[in-house]
Amino acid sequence: MKTLLLFLLICSTGFSQELVATRTGLASKKDITQNYVVLNFDGISSDSLYARTKKYIQKRYAGVRDVVSSDDQNRTITIETANNGIKSVKKNGTETVYLADYKANLEVKESMLKITYSNIEIYTEVKDGEKTRFPFDSYWNAKGKVVDAETKKIVEDNFNASIRILANELKKEDGAAKTSW
Incomplete structure (x- = not known):
């Protein structure tokens, strides 16, 4: 148990920005007026950071519903994905799969990566291709109280986990774990 807690503490301290x-x-x-997070990679040049980011995207977003919509060499990569499963939840014996369509823009500067998600659509498929949509403004009531905390948490957890995984992959040398003694 102590090992698990230590692992979680280490993982959370390595990534301080969240959405x-x-x-x-x-x-x-940290600042809800900003629709992005910036990850710092001290000592990694922008060319190397771009190459690592591109390699990660090619590995992670290789499905037929994933498209690199723009690639500005050594500066910005934009990807669009659809029907990306983000979480499966059991409710009353029935499994509900939350899906997301979104655009991710990754902008590289010297030792920094700026990540912006846009055009986000969260939904579940009911039957015959029909969707139950969960727009962001539906998580609150008119008085500003959260009324759909479950979906809000699912969305936040998914995108923050994606950023953590990306950050960890980009920190690895050559994009793979070291295996030498």
């Missing part, structure tokens, strides 16, 4: 769901989309937890 939160707002009525209009995802925003930085």
Whole structure:
């Protein structure tokens, strides 16, 4: 148990920026007026960071529903994905799969990567291709109280986990874990 707690503490300290769901989309937890997070990779040149980012995207977003919509060499990569399963939840004996369509823009500068998610659509498929949509503004009532905490948490957890995984992959040398003694 202590080992697990230590692991979680180490993982959370290595990634201090997070996104939160707002009525209009995802925003930085530190400053909700910003719709992005910036990851710092001290000592990694922009060319190397771009190459690692591109390699990760090619590996992670290789499905037929994943498209690199723009690639500005050594500066910005934009990807669009659809029907990306984000979480499966059992409710009353029935499994509900939450899906997301979104655009991710990854902008590289010297030792930094800026990540912005936009055009986010969260939904579940009911039957015959029909969707139950969960727009961001539906998580709150008119008085500003959260009324759909479950979906809000699912969305935040998914996108923050994606950023953590990306950050960990980019920190690895050559994009793979070291295996030498």
